[in-house]
Amino acid sequence: MMNIFESTIQLENKENSLRYQVQALDEARRRYFFDEQSQRVKDPDTYAALNWFFLGGIHHFYLRQYGLFAGEVCCLLLAIITLALGITSGWFLVGVLLLVELPQLFYAQKIVRQYNYNISTKILCEAREKALVKN
Template identity: 50%
Template sequence: MNWLEPQEQLEAREEQLRQQVNALSDAERKAFYQEQSKLIKDPDTYATLNYFFLGGVHHLYLGRYKRFIAELILLVIAILSFLAGSNGLGIVILVALALYELPQLFLSQKIVRQYNEAKSREIYEQIINSGSPYRQ
């Protein structure tokens, strides 16, 4: 996902997918929306997790486990640095984490829209796959 992607590109991809889904049969469209409702994420939940919890908990919400683990490890190192009396290292790590997390907080709507579009496209691709039980 590209944080710098122009909004128009994302909207164009979403519109193209909407048109493709509308062209599906009723059974396929129903299957698409049923599966989509299970996978779609809420941008406000993502932003709230980012705002209130340190250590990348919002990455768990989108299933980005490697990013979560990396941020959690950095947070633990920062805390251990403070406890060991090496405040400089702890401050540097916390500032770096904050500088990395702030854009994600402010771009949470776009990040989650990109995630939702990608998941929706995956569902669509599965449904139009010739092996899909919904193909007639």
């Protein structure tokens, strides 16, 4: 789970620990780790751009957070429909979306670093499991 309030130092310590664990792998498993990591990690700038230009949760889809994506799309569609019908409470929904989206925009780098850390941890587990299968 992403936590925008996690300190950068804590995140860096976790990333450093992961690096040491990857370095301890044998060559084949380390190669597997880096091959998989290069395919699965996400770019923070892409996440931020999607958040900036599309107010509807597309950035959640980019990070494979499909539930959040669906929730924000539904909220946006409901806001558009209510505003189109002349119901002013649609502005409340737009405000809620902005309150949810702005911190995600400002913390995009950290959110994606946390996502990439979580993905890398899963890949490390996969690499270790492959070691158990091969031995």
